[in-house]
Amino acid sequence: MKFFADTAEIADIRELASSGLLDGVTTNPSLVKKSGRDFLEVVTEIAKLVKGPVSAEVVALDHDGMMKEANRLRKIADNIAVKVPLTPDGLKTCKKLSGDGTMVNVTLCFSANQALLAAKAGASFISPFVGRLDDIGQPGMELISDIRMIYDNYDFATEILVASVRSPIHVLEAAKIGADVMTAPPAVIWQLFKHPLTDAGIASFLKDWQATGQKIA
DSSP states (O other), X not given: OEEEEEOOOHHHHHHHHHXXXXXXXXXXXXXXHHHTSOHHHHXXXXXXXXXXOEXXXXXXXXXXXXXXXXXXXXXXXTTEEEEEESSHHHHHHHHHHHHTTOEEEEEEEXXXXXXXXXXXXXXXXXXXXXXXXXXXXXXXXXXXXXXXXXXXXXXXXXXXXXXXXXXXXXXXXXXXHTOSEEEEOHHHHHHTTOOHHHHHHHHHHHHHHHHHTOOOO
């Protein structure tokens, strides 16, 4: 499973990238607003920090407007994935961009039928929002299972990018189902390292090592 960071905070991206475990980044208008920075400036900086896909979202709602914005975004770097909404105009734009060899992330997916349409439009990534489905009492991971089955049935190349990830449990469940990618806030990714028995084991080993009076270097 690929790990993407869902953020526009450069310091967090740089720290995760230094771990060697970060495969890409996803952004959206809300994350850019939270960063307080210029959108094009921050996306350009992220694309230089990360070798993998960097999703940058259009804000126009019509096809012509989306294409105009997409053309500007894909000039930033070769690893930009243009992010479009799952609407008729969004999928029309996806079809055009993917036909030109541009990576496209189709976002705001909440049903398997929507995911099927995105795959037929040539999406590089489909972003189902599991956390938001959970919020309204619908099991988000059931959607991931349905999409995985449909994509496997027809050998669609579109990668399932699990979004709106709220906890390490979401990451685990998505991995067990076979999702291709998950994107999560940096805080959730760092939580994956944590276990109380790991911390206790390190403390115990260090105590015993100090008692030996030895040094390795």
